[in-house]
Amino acid sequence: MSYLGEGYVLPDPNVDDAPFWANCAARRLTFQRCSGCGRVTHPPIGACPGCQSFERTWIDAPSDARVFSFTWVRTPAHDSVAQSLPYNVVVVEFPELPGVRLISNVVNVAPGDLAIGDALTLVWEAVGRDAISLPRFCKLSG
Amino acid sequence: MRTGRRACVVGIGETEYRRWGGIQDRSEFQLACQAIGAAARDAGLPIASLDGFATYAELRIDAATLQLALGLPRLRYSSSVWGGRGGGSCGALAHAAMAVEAGHADHVVVFRSLAQGQSRRYGRFDPARPQGNMAAPFGLFTAPQMIALVLQRYAHDYELDPADMAEVALACRDNASRNPRALMRDRPLTLEQCLTARLIADPLRLYDCCLETDGACAVIVTTAERARDLAHRPVEILAATEYGEGGWGVGPMGSHNMPADRYTTGGQRDLGTELFARAGVKPADIDTAQLYDHFTGMVLIELEDFGFCARGEGAAFARGGRLRWPNGGLPINTAGGSLSEAYVHGLNHVTEAVRQLRGTSTSQVPDAKLCLVTGGSGISPSSAALLAAA
Numbered sequence: 202m203s204y205l206g207e208g209y210v211l212p213d214p215n216v217d218d219a220p221f222w223a224n225c226a227a228r229r230l231t232f233q234r235c236s237g238c239g240r241v242t243h244p245p246i247g248a249c250p251g252c253q254s255f256e257r258t259w260i261d262a263p264s265d266a267r268v269f270s271f272t273w274v275r276t277p278a279h280d281s282v283a284q285s286l287p288y289n290v291v292v293v294e295f296p297e298l299p300g301v302r303l304i305s306n307v308v309n310v311a312p313g314d315l316a317i318g319d320a321l322t323l324v325w326e327a328v329g330r331d332a333i334s335l336p337r338f339c340k341l342s343g
Numbered sequence: 344m345r346t347g348r349r350a351c352v353v354g355i356g357e358t359e360y361r362r363w364g365g366i367q368d369r370s371e372f373q374l375a376c377q378a379i380g381a382a383a384r385d386a387g388l389p390i391a392s393l394d395g396f397a398t399y400a401e402l403r404i405d406a407a408t409l410q411l412a413l414g415l416p417r418l419r420y421s422s423s424v425w426g427g428r429g430g431g432s433c434g435a436l437a438h439a440a441m442a443v444e445a446g447h448a449d450h451v452v453v454f455r456s457l458a459q460g461q462s463r464r465y466g467r468f469d470p471a472r473p474q475g476n477m478a479a480p481f482g483l484f485t486a487p488q489m490i491a492l493v494l495q496r497y498a499h500d501y502e503l504d505p506a507d508m509a510e511v512a513l514a515c516r517d518n519a520s521r522n523p524r525a526l527m528r529d530r531p532l533t534l535e536q537c538l539t540a541r542l543i544a545d546p547l548r549l550y551d552c553c554l555e556t557d558g559a560c561a562v563i564v565t566t567a568e569r570a571r572d573l574a575h576r577p578v579e580i581l582a583a584t585e586y587g588e589g590g591w592g593v594g595p596m597g598s599h600n601m602p603a604d605r606y607t608t609g610g611q612r613d614l615g616t617e618l619f620a621r622a623g624v625k626p627a628d629i630d631t632a633q634l635y636d637h638f639t640g641m642v643l644i645e646l647e648d649f650g651f652c653a654r655g656e657g658a659a660f661a662r663g664g665r666l667r668w669p670n671g672g673l674p675i676n677t678a679g680g681s682l683s684e685a686y687v688h689g690l691n692h693v694t695e696a697v698r699q700l701r702g703t704s705t706s707q708v709p710d711a712k713l714c715l716v717t718g719g720s721g722i723s724p725s726s727a728a729l730l731a732a733a
Contacts, residue, residue: 218477270493271492278466278467317495335481
């Protein structure tokens, strides 16, 4: 059972973000790191904002993840989530990687149990017919 | 620049406004033709004198077909603001102003037409959103959800009570009650209703979110020299500016990786600085502001971004009725705005600014001389304009 119901809007990988999703399939959450200047950028785009290099490697996300912001969605904007309300959407930050933020969900909390600054740990969910792996998070207790 | 070349707005036109899906007897294309025709009549110009188009927000209408249908003998300028969606309203006005000031065209019409029942409802998932791969699989589909994340963080860092956001909705609704065009003219709203309305995405409730509308708007721009012979006292475009801040990307409309020190802004701080500098005026000079109001909380942030108050003070600025007509110091959205008149991607904010400066608003600010209009915030490139009574 995944966090959001059936009939998912799945990622449709493009040339720029395909390695991100391929790494997810291998259950690695990664960010684009410029081979030229070392800048880490998310989401993946075709050129480094620091030096315009096209060369990049992929680094693993730090394990220390926090809630930077969140919302509880109460009104569905797509049929797939109509049975999942309310659900949260979280902006995840990584204190060791300033400037990199990731949109995800925290799967083990109810409304009222989520706050900015909460510590999170990465979990993987396989969704859809092709079992695409999506990076999601659990709130760490205490 | 010789003042005779200075760009002015000389005509405004609108169709009726209906709730999204409410116009089915005419196409989005026909709505555009209707609004453009109304603007030409308002200006006292034959439609055939139009020789330029400027639009924005991923138009579904083709310029060649529009020229054909309007019977324009020549089209000398045609542009659409690239990206930014509703951020481009004043950007299109800037394009029109540049075209007439540089002599590329004589009369450029800026327009926006929406028939959401014939295309796509804005409050639903849009598969064409940039960086959608990083948002949609996580249930992040629409603007209110995306902006909710910004406002939740803002409320954590500063001060933002639900009643502060409601104040924006109430100011707009009150103005709409005097405007016969406004969709919400007969729908009075109370603070209690705002605070108990259904939640869309925390902290945004129903009345914190703009309408979804069918309808069209058009604005005709020409030079001051040509404007002298037309029907109305012209309204001068003191400045109209497009701006995308460094590092913003698609900001909150994507993966929320805008610069950390600007996360709780609308991405319009540099835009505001440049706009006021180009016009040679300051926020305290503004008589009334038509602020892009997709979401109430973002209007409070616009007050900060455009320099009416310091960061974190938008809510405090709005208290005590400061944004209300007629007694507030800065009456906003005097036709009702996107929250209560109509959502036409902000071009109805431009038409209302023109009415204020002609002295014909239904919530007229006495002796209004200078009006700020802003385009959509949180999105890039955004835009804004300063209009003045000539």
